[in-house]
Amino acid sequence: MLAAYAARFAPEDPISALEVGERPEPVAPEGWVTVDVKATALNHHDLWSLKGVGLSEDKLPMILGCDAAGFDADGNEVVVHAVISDPAWKGDETLDPRRSLLSERFQGTLAEKVVVPAQNVIAKPAGLSFEEAACLPTAWLTAYRMLFTQSGLKPGDTVLVQGAGGGVATALITLARAAGYRVWATSRDEAKRAKAIEIGAHDAFESGARLPDRVDAVMETVGQATWSHSLKSLRPGGTVVISGATSGQAPKSAELNRIFFLQMRIQGSTMGTRQELAGLLSFLANTGIKPHIDSVMPLKDARDGFARMNEGDVFGKVIFTV
Structure with missing residues (x-):
């Protein structure tokens, strides 16, 4: 499958560490689900990963990305929550000392498919496009x-x-x-x-x-x-x-x-819980406000989007469509 991934670390020139090409399709372990990604968003977290911040070398190559909206195996439109907590953890996931984000220990969302724990998918409101919904999880x-x-x-x-x-x-x-x-x-x-x-x-x-x-x-x-x-x-x-x-x-x-x-x-403050993501989705649905999108481009052109963010020339989110 097509994916944008960190192949190496380059603290001074992070774009040089980015590769866009074929990666193996993920296999969902028990209790996890596969999401067919329709849209995914770029974050500063992805640039930091290319610099080697928050990502260990033994995890390379790592598919980048924390945000995604797409279809689950049953054809439902869903949004992915990117905070992966320990299965035994109860309560606020952001306080779990063993938590991680997608693209840190587990492959990320800048790909055609991503696997996440079943509880990490939330129904996408019908009033939001996939591109708009992909702005939300981070x-x-x-x-x-x-x-x-x-x-x-x-x-x-x-x-x-x-x-x-x-x-x-x-x-x-x-x-x-x-x-x-x-x-x-x-x-x-x-x-x-x-x-x-x-x-x-x-x-x-x-x-x-x-x-x-x-x-x-x-x-x-x-x-x-x-x-x-x-x-x-x-x-x-x-x-x-x-x-x-x-x-x-x-x-x-x-x-x-x-x-x-x-x-x-x-x-x-860091990220948010699944409950807060559900609250955010309801807030947008009730108020009618929409996320701000700087630009939309196909995933194959991910290098252009990374370069825009690295130069600081953005207002809103850079979105990749799959």
């Missing part, structure tokens, strides 16, 4: 958990989304607006600031700009480059929810004095 699920599980926000509160443009950031903006929050966003790029307003932000500011008011919560996925601005933008007692650090994890200062003196909360 970026949109991460945003949903950040906003509705981890932030403590209530309707009417103000939330700042750092780094408008990426898959998680665009999801955060649209979900937050639909939930009744006042939404502000930042970006270095003027065009991305304009697009942020188009998709739901009440206002957008240049990265690092002084805001009109301090906010109740900051959604942080950029890390090192925006950390100080996030803390300075937060009201006393507010919350920074962090789910990534695409610009690096070592800010010049952690600003611990500011955090404890103003009693700020720093809340980590």
Whole structure:
């Protein structure tokens, strides 16, 4: 079957480690099911894998990808949940110390077929296309958990989304607006600031700009480059929810004095549970909002999509069709 996979690691030139070609079809072990993939989405996780982050060399070659929508063996339209927890684990899958994501220990979704535990498939709402549904299991699920599980926000509160443009950031903006929050966003790029307003932000500011008011919560996925601005933008007692650090994890200062003196909360967040994914699907169905797609291309052209993400020239999700 056709697949996009990591053949080696290349920290300085990750695209050179990507191969698009034939791989053996997966065989579903007991308790797992095969999904025929119709659409799959690209994430920063896939670029990190090509750099050798979170993926061990003994697992190569590894089919990349965490997101997929397609058909199960009975012909049902489904969305794949990418968090694979230990079979004995009960409760929040993201807290299982033995959890992994597809494409870390188990082959991923950038392929014609993927196998996952039976409980990791969820019915796709009829109102979403396969391309739209493929956006949800990583970026949109991460945003949903950040906003509705981890932030403590209530309707009417103000939330700042750092780094408008990426898959998680665009999801955060649209979900937050639909939930009744006042939404502000930042970006270095003027065009991305304009697009942020188009998709739901009440206002957008240049990265690092002084805001009109301090906010109740900051959604942080950029890390090192925006950390100080996030803390300075937060009201006393507010919350920074962090789910990534695409610009690096070592800010010049952690600003611990500011955090404890103003009693700020720093809340980590990663992916989401199957229950949260089901909630996200219901939220989209009930509100009518749709994921933001940067571009759609066939899986055979996956190298072009990886290059777009590596260059940072995206707004929304890059989707591959199968």
